[in-house]
Amino acid sequence: MIRFEDVVVRYPGTTVPALAGVSFDAVAGKITAVAGPNGSGKSTLIRALIRRQPIERGSIYIDGDDLNSLSTQETAKRIAVTPQREEPAFPMTVDEYVALGRFPRLGLWRSPDAADHNAVVAAMQKAGVAMFASRRTDTLSGGEWQRVRIARALAQEARAIVLDEPTTFLDLAHEMSLFELLHSLAEDGMAVLLISHQLNLVARFADTIVLLHHGNVVATGAPADVMQASLLERVYEWPLVISRDPAVGAPSLVPLRRSTTP
């Protein structure tokens, strides 16, 4: 669905590339999670995907089509991206906000019809925000806001959803329910591409983990393959152990105190 092929991105004025030839696939019906330390290039991936950062080499393919051959509007019909920073300059109601997700399909002038209305309602129900549809965006809690943003992305009716750190500011219950929502979206056949720091949750829910380090993919694979203590210690430069999550048996990372290691 979304394929990064040897993508190199370099910020102006820097010599070290932010992405140094990154390749991986986010396929339909699966959750693909990109993890890695701060500054490893995770958000740059998203910026390249939404064309806020030019690609120096390599290509991004969406449904087999090179991103450069697609209009921005066509891209937004195929993939729904929720970037890390997103806040309306002037508050609006939740349903108005979610309805903005129809922009790629409405364009500048088409009036919303029943199908658009239904897509907005369905997106709000799916993301669990329908009960506060008429609240203003500036009155929402952090967790509510994250879900409203996901509802906006779902209203795009794209076949892939891309989320940058969607669980920031979320408490345990909201975090879990968000991952369960992503799981159900993947089950419905969407490609879910997620950038997350929550390695343990990612290990439980993702089908594939892409581990980034200094702009390189250092491991790709099932959580059990990527969640290796030696590899993660090297990438995060912190002592840790991998245990088994007692509930579901997924690999689980436990960071250690630096002073407790020999």
Next chain:
Amino acid sequence: MIEHRRWHWVALTGVLLLLCIIAVGVGAIAIPPRAVLDAIGGYGDPTIVSIVRYLRMPRVLLAVFVGAGLGMSGGALQGTLRNGLAEPYLLGVSGGAAVGAVIAFTAHLTSNSVIALAAFAGAAGAVVLALLVARAAGAVGRSDPRTLLMAGVVIGAFANAVIMIALANAPANTVRGALWWMMGSVADSSWSGVGSLAGYVAIGGGMLIYWAREIDILSLGDEPAAALGVNVDSATRRIYLLAALLAGATVAAAGLIGFVGLIVPHIVRAGGIRKHRQLVLGSAIIGATLVVAADLIARTIRPPGELPLGAVTAILGVPFFLGQLRRTR
């Protein structure tokens, strides 16, 4: 999603029309509304007909289009630059226009059309300069709203310096003329001036309304806007340029009338309007109403003298703005 109550629009337009008829009627010779309508149609006392047709109507209509243009410009800029303090005058438009006009004054080119042309050229120059500065300051090809705002402010400050230097040793008459121009007025209006401003407002405002949905999306921030399929850099530049030139045209026609572009969009938003197509349209109607009302006050409060129009709009605007600030706290 909610269809905005249609009668609000009808009522607002009705209020504006009524105010215009009253404004045409009020003056040294009071003309009752009925006679105003007759005179517009060409009936009745020939003196009244010519007062209405050649003196008061152009003045009131100029106020309408100045207010509409400033309102639309402000509404579009605030959304695009994601800043409730953004207004056309903050972006160097006023400074640039004033430089153009002051240069015309100091060169003794005091005909209205020459000053208007010089002011518009100055405004356009300032806007293009602001875009170039923002481009040079930001990352390559990037029109970051904050950089654009700062570039505008810097160019405005620079323009002020130029004005002060130009006026420092100018004769008293020139200073007075330039000062009056900078305070804004619709007194010296003519049908040709009204006509050309109406053209700018119709074309510029129409284009802003055409692209209004992009403003909705831009107001979310550059990354979400890009994710929703808007070409952020070119859309930002396009709207900035359109809005600034629209404001430049109003300045060329009537001098500097402050605060309208800043407060009018806030008034419209306080009415529950958030989509920019309605916001820009509503700002046109409210802006026109505000400037017509301000001009009516400016010329009736101390006859036969007139208060500077820009001062009256600010005096009307400040209390409202403070009230609005309290409400949003």
